[in-house]
Amino acid sequence: MRQVACVAQIRAAEEAFFQANPDVDLMQRAAAQVAEMADSMIVPGGTVLVAAGPGNNGGDGLYAASRLAKLGFQVYVWLPLNKTHEAGLSAALQAGSTLVDSFDELDVDLVIDAVFGIGGRPGIPANMVGLADFVEYTGAPVLAVDIPSGLDADSHRVSAPCLPADVTVTFGAFKFCQVAYPAKAKCGEVRLPDIGLKVPETAIGQLDELDVGGLWPVPDHTSDKYSRGVLGIDTGSQKYFGAALLNLSGALHAGAGMVRYAGPVPKETVVSKFSSVTIGVGKVKAWLVGSGWGGPDKQRLEKRVSDDVPMVIDAEAIDSLEGLKLPENSLLTPHAGELARLLRVERFEVEDDPIGSVKNAANKVGATVLLKGATQFVSDGENVIIATEGSAWSAQAGSGDVLAGICGTLLAAMGGEYPAILIGALGASIQAMGGRANPGPHTPEEAAKAMAELIGRLV
Ligand SMILES: NC(=O)C1=CN([C@@H]2O[C@H](COP(=O)(O)OP(=O)(O)OC[C@H]3O[C@@H](n4cnc5c(N)ncnc54)[C@H](OP(=O)(O)O)[C@@H]3O)[C@@H](O)[C@H]2O)[C@@H](O)CC1
Numbered sequence: 001m002r003q004v005a006c007v008a009q010i011r012a013a014e015e016a017f018f019q020a021n022p023d024v025d026l027m028q029r030a031a032a033q034v035a036e037m038a039d040s041m042i043v044p045g046g047t048v049l050v051a052a053g054p055g056n057n058g059g060d061g062l063y064a065a066s067r068l069a070k071l072g073f074q075v076y077v078w079l080p081l082n083k084t085h086e087a088g089l090s091a092a093l094q095a096g097s098t099l100v101d102s103f104d105e106l107d108v109d110l111v112i113d114a115v116f117g118i119g120g121r122p123g124i125p126a127n128m129v130g131l132a133d134f135v136e137y138t139g140a141p142v143l144a145v146d147i148p149s150g151l152d153a154d155s156h157r158v159s160a161p162c163l164p165a166d167v168t169v170t171f172g173a174f175k176f177c178q179v180a181y182p183a184k185a186k187c188g189e190v191r192l193p194d195i196g197l198k199v200p201e202t203a204i205g206q207l208d209e210l211d212v213g214g215l216w217p218v219p220d221h222t223s224d225k226y227s228r229g230v231l232g233i234d235t236g237s238q239k240y241f242g243a244a245l246l247n248l249s250g251a252l253h254a255g256a257g258m259v260r261y262a263g264p265v266p267k268e269t270v271v272s273k274f275s276s277v278t279i280g281v282g283k284v285k286a287w288l289v290g291s292g293w294g295g296p297d298k299q300r301l302e303k304r305v306s307d308d309v310p311m312v313i314d315a316e317a318i319d320s321l322e323g324l325k326l327p328e329n330s331l332l333t334p335h336a337g338e339l340a341r342l343l344r345v346e347r348f349e350v351e352d353d354p355i356g357s358v359k360n361a362a363n364k365v366g367a368t369v370l371l372k373g374a375t376q377f378v379s380d381g382e383n384v385i386i387a388t389e390g391s392a393w394s395a396q397a398g399s400g401d402v403l404a405g406i407c408g409t410l411l412a413a414m415g416g417e418y419p420a421i422l423i424g425a426l427g428a429s430i431q432a433m434g435g436r437a438n439p440g441p442h443t444p445e446e447a448a449k450a451m452a453e454l455i456g457r458l459v
């Protein structure tokens with residue numbers, strides 16, 4: 001799991017590191033990693049422009065400039081503010097870098113953005129907007145030191161101009177701006193080399209592809225349809241057949257041992273699409289409810305709650321929760337609008353504070369909450385796991401129904417053993433990875449099939 005830390009946690013870790021290692025120059029370690037990455041991005045002897053700010057982020061960039069100049073690169077240093085990191089600047093100049101007061105005439109192979117790091121306030125000075133224009137015009141790649149200047153490390157918002165990067169080399173732990181959209185889109189590929197800075201475990205993590213492969217439930221020779229997990233699905237309505245069929249598609253392509261369909265979609269319709277589905281109620285390890293109900297229905301929900309097995313609560317079932325105690329290890333799968341209704345706030349408030357919102361909702365309902373969207377957050381009220389990044393192609397009607405089906409299968413297979421926070425993050429991540437492995441416009445059913453193939457290759 002990737003650790004995500006806020007600025008205060010990084011600063012505390014840095015402080016602890018300096019106490020324990022008074023003789024280690026962390027900035028030199030950071031600079032060495034930046035220089036190594038720059039070296040891998042351009043041809044030998046190429047031209048690098050280092051934009052350096054007044055603080056330690058500037059220091060990292062200037063010491064990297066010094067290393068690159070020693071390696072034979074043509075290095076130019078530009079200082080957008082009239083303050084600088086003095087020791088770093090003299091090292092860069094001594095090593096043969098050239099100080100410039102404008103970059104317009106330069107033929108640059110790489111720009112290193114070492115203007116603001118975790119000490120940055122949102123936004124960049126006006127002359128740096130000129131650098132952003134220069135980069136866009138020349139197509140020169142940008143390597144950001146720690147975070148792209150102009151972003152707020154602790155926020156997913158892009159509230160002011162910034163300098164977007166192609167690659168970001170960050171230190172200690174991933175920052176929130178690097179894992180959640182829209183800020184994430186400004187960071188490019190994010191690398192976290194080890195400079196020895198250890199950040200204690202934080203309450204926010206992100207699943208990576210290795211975690212997904214390691215966690216996915218794989219059958220063995222002792223498995224049968226019951227041990228792999230029986231999922232009950234009570235979704236869909238006379239008006240909304242499709243949602244139930246999409247749930248089934250997600251559940252079956254995620255590897256359900258057995259699915260019982262207990263909703264109002266006619267048997268012929270279900271079986272003509274998915275002939276392995278058993279129609280009617282029976283013993284289940286988990287329930288999936290809510291998708292395509294067409295409106296809240298407390299009675300329908302209560303009936304399934306009474307089985308006391310973990311549940312995936314989707315769509316209109318989320319609007320039917322008032323006064324109900326959900327079974328242990330249940331998972332809600334709202335989008336921002338549904339979460340806003342649950343919390344009785346406006347949608348933009350959820351979008352502004354997704355972490356606070358999923359946590360509040362989880363505490364309010366007493367269940368785990370998976371907030372769907374471009375970045376997917378899962379919380380048990382205390383911890384937050386961010387799902388692996390997906391493909392924008394999957395932002396379409398029906399994806400959420402497929403996801404609910406995937407989560408249902410996982411809850412039936414693993415709900416007795418693993419917490420719903422991990423199960424929700426695993427479901428959202430596998431769907432995302434399936435989308436990335438098969439980019440382009442696909443129907444949600446086709447995407448579910450491609451995901452099944454990916455699972456086979458992954459485990
Ligand atoms: N911690 C670690 O693990 C390690 C940390 N390391 C590095 O240190 C970096 C943090 O350094 P840092 O604390 O000196 O802050 P930094 O980002 O350089 O900026 C502060 C300066 O910028 C200015 N300023 C800010 N925003 C502005 C704006 N919008 N417009 C104009 N000015 C603005 C601000 O001005 P002031 O607030 O004083 O007015 C101040 O002068 C970190 O990101 C990493 O690269 C590595 O060396 C090793 C491992």
Ligand SMILES: [K+]
Pocket residue numbers: 057113114115116117144145146147148149
């Ligand atoms: K930077």
